[in-house]
Amino acid sequence: MTDLLLPPMTPPALMRTWTGREPASAVRMRAAELPGMVALPVRAIDPALPQPIWASDASLGPTDDGEVRRTTRARLHDADWSRITPGSTVDLIANPHGFFLCGLAYVAMLEETQRHLVATRDCTVRLRVAESMGHIENPDWMRIFDLPGRFGDAKECPQIGRGVEIDTRVGPFWLTRDLFTADHFVHTHVAEMREGYLHRMIDRLHKPFGMGYTRLETRSAYHFGWGPRTGQLVARAVFESDFVQQRYAGTVVLDTTPEGVIGVDADVDLDELNDRVSAGVLRHYGTLMRLMAEIDDVIVVFDGHGCHMYSYAGGVAFDCLMYAQVDFLDLDNLALLKGFASKVPATPGLTMEFNPAIKAQIMNYMSGGVPYTMMTRRLPTWLVDGPAAEWMMDDPSSPWLAERAAIAPDLAAAVAAARAQTGTDHVIVFDSLAGALHVSEPLGRLLLERAPAVAAHVRDTALPKWLAQRRLH
Amino acid sequence: MTKVVRMVAEILAGNCTGCALCVYVCPTVALTLRDRRPDEAGTHRRIAELAEADCYNAQNCMEICPDEAIVMHHLAEPFTVGTDVATADADAVRALCRSAGIGSKQLICMCAETTGGELAAAVLAGAHTPEAISLATGARTGCTELCHQPIIQLLAAAGHGDLPRNPPRGFQWYGLAARALDLVADDGTVAPELVEAYSQYPLVSDLRAMRGDFSEFEPAEVADD
Numbered sequence: 001m002t003d004l005l006l007p008p009m010t011p012p013a014l015m016r017t018w019t020g021r022e023p024a025s026a027v028r029m030r031a032a033e034l035p036g037m038v039a040l041p042v043r044a045i046d047p048a049l050p051q052p053i054w055a056s057d058a059s060l061g062p063t064d065d066g067e068v069r070r071t072t073r074a075r076l077h078d079a080d081w082s083r084i085t086p087g088s089t090v091d092l093i094a095n096p097h098g099f100f101l102c103g104l105a106y107v108a109m110l111e112e113t114q115r116h117l118v119a120t121r122d123c124t125v126r127l128r129v130a131e132s133m134g135h136i137e138n139p140d141w142m143r144i145f146d147l148p149g150r151f152g153d154a155k156e157c158p159q160i161g162r163g164v165e166i167d168t169r170v171g172p173f174w175l176t177r178d179l180f181t182a183d184h185f186v187h188t189h190v191a192e193m194r195e196g197y198l199h200r201m202i203d204r205l206h207k208p209f210g211m212g213y214t215r216l217e218t219r220s221a222y223h224f225g226w227g228p229r230t231g232q233l234v235a236r237a238v239f240e241s242d243f244v245q246q247r248y249a250g251t252v253v254l255d256t257t258p259e260g261v262i263g264v265d266a267d268v269d270l271d272e273l274n275d276r277v278s279a280g281v282l283r284h285y286g287t288l289m290r291l292m293a294e295i296d297d298v299i300v301v302f303d304g305h306g307c308h309m310y311s312y313a314g315g316v317a318f319d320c321l322m323y324a325q326v327d328f329l330d331l332d333n334l335a336l337l338k339g340f341a342s343k344v345p346a347t348p349g350l351t352m353e354f355n356p357a358i359k360a361q362i363m364n365y366m367s368g369g370v371p372y373t374m375m376t377r378r379l380p381t382w383l384v385d386g387p388a389a390e391w392m393m394d395d396p397s398s399p400w401l402a403e404r405a406a407i408a409p410d411l412a413a414a415v416a417a418a419r420a421q422t423g424t425d426h427v428i429v430f431d432s433l434a435g436a437l438h439v440s441e442p443l444g445r446l447l448l449e450r451a452p453a454v455a456a457h458v459r460d461t462a463l464p465k466w467l468a469q470r471r472l473h
Numbered sequence: 474m475t476k477v478v479r480m481v482a483e484i485l486a487g488n489c490t491g492c493a494l495c496v497y498v499c500p501t502v503a504l505t506l507r508d509r510r511p512d513e514a515g516t517h518r519r520i521a522e523l524a525e526a527d528c529y530n531a532q533n534c535m536e537i538c539p540d541e542a543i544v545m546h547h548l549a550e551p552f553t554v555g556t557d558v559a560t561a562d563a564d565a566v567r568a569l570c571r572s573a574g575i576g577s578k579q580l581i582c583m584c585a586e587t588t589g590g591e592l593a594a595a596v597l598a599g600a601h602t603p604e605a606i607s608l609a610t611g612a613r614t615g616c617t618e619l620c621h622q623p624i625i626q627l628l629a630a631a632g633h634g635d636l637p638r639n640p641p642r643g644f645q646w647y648g649l650a651a652r653a654l655d656l657v658a659d660d661g662t663v664a665p666e667l668v669e670a671y672s673q674y675p676l677v678s679d680l681r682a683m684r685g686d687f688s689e690f691e692p693a694e695v696a697d698d
């Protein structure tokens with residue numbers, strides 16, 4: 001082991017889900033405990049990352065929320081909240097990804113925002129959590145963080161709930177009504193690289209207006225009705241609609257790197273805020289994302305909350321590996337997502353498909369709610385015998401899993417079977433650990449070997465192009 | 474493909490308040506309200522009732538229920554639902570898919586793995602509402618989200634786009650959301666003011682690609698579907 005490859009770290013604990021399931025007692029062994037696993041710190045890949053002001057692990061940065069609170073207060077003080085009239089009601093809109101990725105730092109940002117607005121605008125602030133696919137298998141954030149106790153009026157608002165139709169410049173869309181019943185709302189976000197293959201880092205901070213705050217109709221249209229680089233136009237059109245602008249009061253965002261939180265920013269001007277944050281996101285996530293393309297063969301182990309493409313390793317979502325064969329941040333690339341297109345080009349490289357470097361997948365534990373079983377048609381898949389396997393097979397979004405996945409008696413046997421079938425000793429674990437990748441030692445060595453060249457390419461070639469394409473600096 | 478249904482919903486009478494939210498979100502309209510019988514637990518006059526054969530394990534009811542009155546239980550024998558595209562006229566299937574702007578072999582419901590052709594076959598066989606399509610194919614009963622728009626597009630293309638909601642106050646679906654291709658005029662152009670308003674997006678380029686014209690990227694043959 002080189003001095004840059006460390007012994008495995010403790011992955012984030014598995015938490016009680018909304019349906020009352022207890023994965024911590026259903027999973028007998030975490031993947032980080034497998035023989036031969038190492039922790040590859042993200043900082044070893046990209047030493048230029050700024051230091052976090054909050055991290056989920058003490059070895060990466062402060063785990064108390066003091067600096068997040070102080071910075072939030074300062075940014076809130078500097079922002080203009082005059083759209084909020086005294087005596088009015090305000091919906092403070094949160095999202096489950098914030099709780100999932102940034103835990104108490106996100107809670108702290110929300111609490112400081114509520115306090116500041118109540119104190120300075122003499123308003124009533126209610127917490128509204130915009131739920132998404134997989135809600136019922138998410139950790140039970142309302143109870144885990146005692147959101148009703150902290151915020152008073154706190155409510156989860158699923159995307160299947162009652163909608164409200166709005167007119168936009170490009171046509172009608174439907175939003176989740178319960179998120180927009182107050183006089184005003186405050187938009188919150190976490191600036192990480194989830195679903196980059198969809199938003200393409202255009203109007204990144206606007207994305208919930210095209211997805212998270214919307215009903216089923218709008219979300220489906222975003223996927224099927226818009227082009228590979230214009231999906232976010234839905235988000236912008238909704239944000240600029242009269243309905244939203246009449247209620248919008250401002251935005252507060254946690255700025256992140258793959259290690260944790262590096263800052264807080266707030267502004268009523270979402271475009272200005274987006275420009276300030278987006279350049280950093282490209283700078284701080286780009287190297288790790290492009291490094292994923294250096295992996296030629298790998299076994300993926302899912303071992304945490306998040307469902308399939310929304311599972312995280314080293315602070316980036318599985319979709320960064322799943323579509324790594326195309327640099328979808330380069331807007332010159334069409335990167336047409338084959339699954340959502342009725343017509344596809346015959347020329348290789350123009351479409352984005354499931355990364356052929358992924359040779360097998362093992363699901364030790366994974367939330368449900370998001371379809372992925374079409375990939376199991378060709379991808380060898382193992383479950384680990386026990387309650388978690390039963391939960392995954394019962395997932396309404398994955399009805400064919402039971403027929404296509406093999407059941408291994410334990411996690412080590414699943415990995416051994418996958419290694420024997422695929423012939424690779426490269427293993428990567430998506431266990432929600434931020435700041436470091438849990439990988440097999442041979443994969444760790446490969447990534448370390450390739451990282452300097454990838455970092456140089458991103459710094460000198462890719463990043464300047466990505467920034468110029470988005471008029472960022 | 475077909476959907477394998479392993480679980481169905483169960484109403485816990487003592488917890489049900491008859492609020493009807495579960496009725497409003499079920500993609501197969503498997504739930505209704507009726508008067509509570511004297512021998513049933515609970516105090517509210519109305520109670521939800523499930524038509525078990527129409528429950529395809531979407532779990533929207535369980536998610537929306539504010540009173541923990543719905544649980545899922547395993548079926549003794551799982552069953553499958555689906556529509557075989559081979560049972561429909563192939564030309565009619567292709568024509569309907571083309572009219573709706575979806576591929577006949579394109580995967581539309583990622584959960585049940587239902588293709589555009591299978592959905593079109595269901596429409597041609599008489600499924601003229603989203604819920605009827607769901608009952609015939611199993612589509613829209615997993616995540617209930619991703620395939621929503623193409624199904625409404627198919628119904629609209631088949632002349633069933635102006636449907637009354639079922640149930641009337643329900644919201645398992647609302648309607649057809651805006652699409653990029655709607656921005657293309659009959660002469661194939663996009664209004665300059667839209668191009669200008671969304672100048673950060675390669676709108677014209679993407680619209681060409683969505684219509685199958687990839688010449689900007691690589692002069693190559695286009696493979697339909």
